[in-house]
Amino acid sequence: MPETDSYSPTPRTTPTRGRERASYDRALVHSILDEGYLCHLGFVRDGAPFVLPTLYARVGERLYLHGSTGQRPARAAASGGLPVCVTVTHVDGIVLAKSAFHHSMNYRSVVVHGTATPVTDPAERALGFDATVDQAVPGRAADCRPASRKESAATALLALDLAEVSAKVRTGGPNEDPADAGLPYWNGVLPVRTVYGPPLAVGDPRITGANWDTAGDAEAPAYLTAYARR
């Protein structure tokens, strides 16, 4: 099927409120997913919701979700696929209005609904593992020891196709009530961003509670010293 520029809305990707913030634009969805590496994975067990922070990677129109084989989602997915909701959220600012009611957040989020299935093909598993490492640290998969057969067997990898997908974005300043114009309260935006580094090599005393037994190289690689998410 040829790719279009947008995902098709479905009842569950159509918000009941805030529709003006919703988007199905494929490039926007990809950009939000690519800026992150940690999603919140929702699934149902015994009728109750579970939400677990989970590492992921995007490869084309597929997400890979990373976990250990003993975890609940991996075990459930192994028996026929697991209905999931994957949500990725970036907070960009806290929006301060003159009224409590109009306080808000600037953010970009993506919600993916679908059925996650275990990846069993060895080549796709290797690709998915590499993608997960590279999603967090681009360039790293080629600069570490690949998983052994035993390590691979202990790692669960789920696949989730990007089909039922929506993004939500809020930007800009507060939406004030015109009647509040004269009130003496400061209004605007407190920007929020995530920063990375500088890298701390094994042996650095700022790494607390460490239990490694190998020594790092002196020089951190360029993909760490020049690390950036966008």
Added chain:
Amino acid sequence: MPETDSYSPTPRTTPTRGRERASYDRALVHSILDEGYLCHLGFVRDGAPFVLPTLYARVGERLYLHGSTGQRPARAAASGGLPVCVTVTHVDGIVLAKSAFHHSMNYRSVVVHGTATPVTDPAERALGFDATVDQAVPGRAADCRPASRKESAATALLALDLAEVSAKVRTGGPNEDPADAGLPYWNGVLPVRTVYGPPLAVGDPRITGANWDTAGDAEAPAYLTAYARR
């Protein structure tokens, strides 16, 4: 019931893997919840999981969840309570090991299971709204116009008691396989943190897409210029 220093584990707050990272310590749980203001709210609708980014506040042993009255969780909770899973995650670092397998994240997360119910008592609603504003920006609730009756009626506030709660924490450097000691790959931690500010007043050209129609004061208040989450 007198408070103890720990929450009691239940089957669903006992992880199937990574038990050594799990904690039920009340002070730790509170510290993780208090450092955040955005949770990922999981619930079930028509048998399928949903995960939505949601603002929250902690007041004692209760979480308040903020939303619009038209949203799915608020509507579902209004008819008898909504089983939810609330997850709060702080990422502290990306852990780079010599092997792909031992790559990891340093993080602190809290997972709360329970039934969310709408807050209807006017005094508790006012307290919950103030707490939600102050959770994101401590000191702000007293420095803006409180919600009018009409605004309050348009805002859903759900309560969720902290009873079935667990935390998970990973710190430190990579857990290396001793056999990898001689490999030439850099290992260590890439620290991750969230930074705030400086505040941008309404009218600042760095606020994109703004649509306010009031002018901010020149000076940002101290609770913004000295903003810190810990």
